[in-house]
């Protein structure tokens with residue numbers, strides 16, 4: 001009797017070595033590579049590391065070259081925005097709509113004008129002489 005010892009069951013056990021299934025997803029935390037945001041020069045106001053006392057901050061918007069820069073700023077309630085007029089032609093800051101009624105500067109050739117925002121919301125404004133010049137202040 002031939003001993004049929006050839007019970008070779010080649011189980012092709014290709015154990016899928018769990019390779020390369022780890023998606024390295026935990027890298028870039030704060031590095032948006034798309035340089036799409038133009039309005040973030042100093043949109044963030046002061047450091048929030050003032051324990052206890054609520055300190056108001058100041059943000060400056062440059063009015064030059066026929067535009068407000070940055071055109072959009074974000075501040076907190078109680079913060080002050082100062083518009084700094086430096087252009088060769090006069091400009092002003094005039095709020096758009098009821099909410100922004102209080103924003104109404106004289107016409108400046110040179111100088112600064114400030115406004116303190118006391119209620120949250122989004123405030124849009126323009127230059128009364130050049131209505132294409134637009135800006136907004138978001139108060140959080």
Ligand SMILES: [Cu+2]
Nearest residue numbers: 091127129130
């Ligand atoms: Cu203007």
